[in-house]
Amino acid sequence: MIFFDRVSKVYPDGSVALQNVTLTIEPKEFVSIVGQSGAGKTTLLKMLLAEEIPTDGQVFFESSDVHDLGKNEMNELRRKIGMVFQDYRLISGKTVYENIAFTMEAAGKTDEEIEQDVPHVLELVDLSSKIWNFPKELSGGEKQRVAIARALVNQPDVLVADEPTGNLDPVNTYDIVQILKRINDIGTTVILTTHNKGIIDSLGKRVIVMEKGKIIRDDKQGKYFI
Amino acid sequence: MFWTNFKRISRTGFMNFWRNGTVSLASVFMMIVTLLVIGFIIFGSAILNTSLNALRQKVDITVTFIPTASEGDITNIKRSLENLPEVSLVTYTSRSQALEDFKKRHENDQSILTALNELNENPLGASLDVKAKDPSQYQSIAQFLEGNNALSASGVTIIDHVNYYQNKVAIDKLTGIIRSADKLGLAIAIAFILLSILIAFNTIRLTIYIAREEISVMRLVGASTAYIQGPFVTVGIIYGLVATVLALILFLPITYWIGNVTQDFFIGMNLFSYYLHNFLQIAAILLGSGIIIGAISSFWAIRRYLKV
Structure with missing residues (x-):
C-alpha cells in the first residue's frame, strides 16, 4: 500500500534527515515509528504527504509515485490520508463543526452529507458537546480529538498521527491511543510516531526504530527500544 | 458544484x-x-x-486695424481666421464700439476725454479678439496674420498691430x-x-x-x-x-x-x-x-x- 523506495533527504546546509530508507506498509496495519528527536520520523511522514521532496528515491501510495502527481491528483491523495499533528493545527477562526466540515467541503461533499457525518464523527471521539466551540475554548486533549475527527471524517485509507500525544497528560494520552486502536480495528491503516514507551509497549503492534535518518529495527510485534 | x-x-x-x-x-x-x-x-x-x-480663457491676441480699414476687409479676415483649425473664437469690435469702450475705461480721466473730443473724428481702429484652442497656437495665428492674408483688396496691409508680440513672453511662460x-x-x-x-x-x-x-x-x-x-x-x-x-x-x-x-x-x-x-x-x-x-x-x- 505504502512503499518507500531507498528514500534519502539531504537539506541544502548538508544535514541528513533520511538515508536510504526502504519501508513497506500493508493495508490495515498499525505501525509505530519511534526514535529520538531528529531521527527522521516526521520527515518520513512529510514525504508521504509530499510536503517534502526526497533528494533521492521514490515514495509510492498504492501504485502512484506521490511526488509525480499533478495538483488535482495530489489533493485526491491527501484526502485519502488523514493527518493528525502534535500541535493539533486546527483552524482557529472556525468552530469544531466548521473545522471538520471544511475537510468534507474540500472533498466536495454535499451539505446533507456534512450535516449528517460531522456530528457522527464527533460522537466517535466523544466530543459532541463541544460542537459549536472554537479551538481556543478546548483543552489539549479535546483539540486532539477534534484533529482526529477531522482526519477521519472523509474515511481515509490511512491515518497518520505525528506524535499526537506529545502535549497531552497520561489520561488524555490513553484516550487518544484507544481511539487510534478503534480506528485501526475498523480497517484503517494507522501510522503513529511517538516518544511514549508506555503506548508502544501496550499496543503490541509493529514497531520501526529510526536513528540518524536510518531504520535500525523493524519488529512485527515490537517493544519500545532505543 | x-x-x-x-x-x-x-x-x-x-x-x-x-x-x-x-x-x-x-x-x-x-x-x-x-x-x-x-x-x-x-x-x-x-x-x-x-x-x-x-x-487659458484669459489669454487671447488682439488684432487692431488701421482706422481706414473697411468693414468688408475686416469681415474677410475674420472669416479666414475662423477657418483656421487652431482658432476657437473670433470676436469683432467695431470702431464705434472701441471708442465707447475707450471712453468708458477713461471716464474719470478728463484730460484724455477732452483731447479725444478735440480730434473731431474717431482715431481708433476696429479690432478682432482671437482665442486659440491652445496657448501654444498663438504663434502660428500671429504668423498667419503677418502673411498676405491680411491685405486689403488694394494690396495694402490694413492691420495696425497684433499684440501677440507684446504678450509673447507671458504666453510662452503660461x-x-x-x-x-x-x-x-x-x-x-x-x-x-x-x-x-x-x-x-x-x-x-x-x-x-x-x-x-x-x-x-x-x-x-x-x-x-x-x-x-x-x-x-x-x-x-x-x-x-x-x-x-x-x-x-x-x-x-x-x-x-x-x-x-x-x-x-x-x-x-x-x-x-x-x-x-x-x-x-x-x-x-x-x-x-x-x-x-x-x-x-x-x-x-x-x-x-x-x-x-
Whole structure:
C-alpha cells in the first residue's frame, strides 16, 4: 500500500534527515515509528504527504509515485490520508463543526452529507458537546480529538498521527491511543510516531526504530527500544 | 458544484471578515487611506484642470486695424481666421464700439476725454479678439496674420498691430507652466497611487501571513487552490467595499470644508458641488480601485503559502 523506495533527504546546509530508507506498509496495519528527536520520523511522514521532496528515491501510495502527481491528483491523495499533528493545527477562526466540515467541503461533499457525518464523527471521539466551540475554548486533549475527527471524517485509507500525544497528560494520552486502536480495528491503516514507551509497549503492534535518518529495527510485534 | 463552492467561499469570506474584527478594521482603515489618496488626486486634477482652463480663457491676441480699414476687409479676415483649425473664437469690435469702450475705461480721466473730443473724428481702429484652442497656437495665428492674408483688396496691409508680440513672453511662460503642471501632476498622482496601493497590499499580506499555518493545514487536508484562496479574496473584496463606502461618506465633510476655501482660491470652483455632481463617477472609480486592490492583494499574498 505504502512503499518507500531507498528514500534519502539531504537539506541544502548538508544535514541528513533520511538515508536510504526502504519501508513497506500493508493495508490495515498499525505501525509505530519511534526514535529520538531528529531521527527522521516526521520527515518520513512529510514525504508521504509530499510536503517534502526526497533528494533521492521514490515514495509510492498504492501504485502512484506521490511526488509525480499533478495538483488535482495530489489533493485526491491527501484526502485519502488523514493527518493528525502534535500541535493539533486546527483552524482557529472556525468552530469544531466548521473545522471538520471544511475537510468534507474540500472533498466536495454535499451539505446533507456534512450535516449528517460531522456530528457522527464527533460522537466517535466523544466530543459532541463541544460542537459549536472554537479551538481556543478546548483543552489539549479535546483539540486532539477534534484533529482526529477531522482526519477521519472523509474515511481515509490511512491515518497518520505525528506524535499526537506529545502535549497531552497520561489520561488524555490513553484516550487518544484507544481511539487510534478503534480506528485501526475498523480497517484503517494507522501510522503513529511517538516518544511514549508506555503506548508502544501496550499496543503490541509493529514497531520501526529510526536513528540518524536510518531504520535500525523493524519488529512485527515490537517493544519500545532505543 | 460551482454554485455550492461559490456559496461556501462567500459565506466563509464574510464570516472571516466578521470574526477577525481587529484585523479587518486595520485593513479597512489602510484601504480607506489608499482610497482617500486616489480621491484627492481626482479632486486635485479637477482643480488643476479648471484653473488651467480659466487661465487659458484669459489669454487671447488682439488684432487692431488701421482706422481706414473697411468693414468688408475686416469681415474677410475674420472669416479666414475662423477657418483656421487652431482658432476657437473670433470676436469683432467695431470702431464705434472701441471708442465707447475707450471712453468708458477713461471716464474719470478728463484730460484724455477732452483731447479725444478735440480730434473731431474717431482715431481708433476696429479690432478682432482671437482665442486659440491652445496657448501654444498663438504663434502660428500671429504668423498667419503677418502673411498676405491680411491685405486689403488694394494690396495694402490694413492691420495696425497684433499684440501677440507684446504678450509673447507671458504666453510662452503660461504654455510652459501648463505643460509642466500636466506632467508633474500625472507623475505625482502615479507615485502617490503606487505608494498607497503598496501600503494596502502590505497590510493585507500581513493578515494572510497570520493565517499561513492554517493555509498549509487546508492544503494538507486536500483543499484545492481555489477553495483556499476564495475566502481570502472575498475578504479582500469586502475590505474594498467597506472602505469605499466609508471613504465616500468621509469625502462629504472634507469636500464641504475644503470647498469654501477652493472657491475663493481656484477661480470659482467649489469642490463640494464638484463632488456631488460627479458622485457616481467618483464612487465607481473608488469602488473599482478598492475591490481590485483588495482582491489582487489577497490573491498575490496567499500564493506563496500555497506551495505546500
